[in-house]
Amino acid sequence: MEIIYCCNEDYDMGIDDFILEHETFPIIENDENHECQYCREKSLYRLVMPLKVEEKGNDVV
Numbered sequence: 001m002e003i004i005y006c007c008n009e010d011y012d013m014g015i016d017d018f019i020l021e022h023e024t025f026p027i028i029e030n031d032e033n034h035e036c037q038y039c040r041e042k043s044l045y046r047l048v049m050p051l052k053v054e055e056k057g058n059d060v061v
Helices: 011-022 053-059
Strands: 003-006 027-030 045-048
Touching: 003 011, 011 045
Parallel strands: none
Antiparallel strands: 003 045, 027 045
């Protein structure tokens, strides 16, 4: 699971599952274009892997 889409009600479960699978905290983005992976309601959040410093390029401060 690279990306988890979740609604407000299942937000905590999404974060828990993400941390269990990836052993890191996700980047949380707004997303209303998908459905929640837990209850199939409209998603509010997209949980994604943080980018490594090398992947961000030279704009890292």
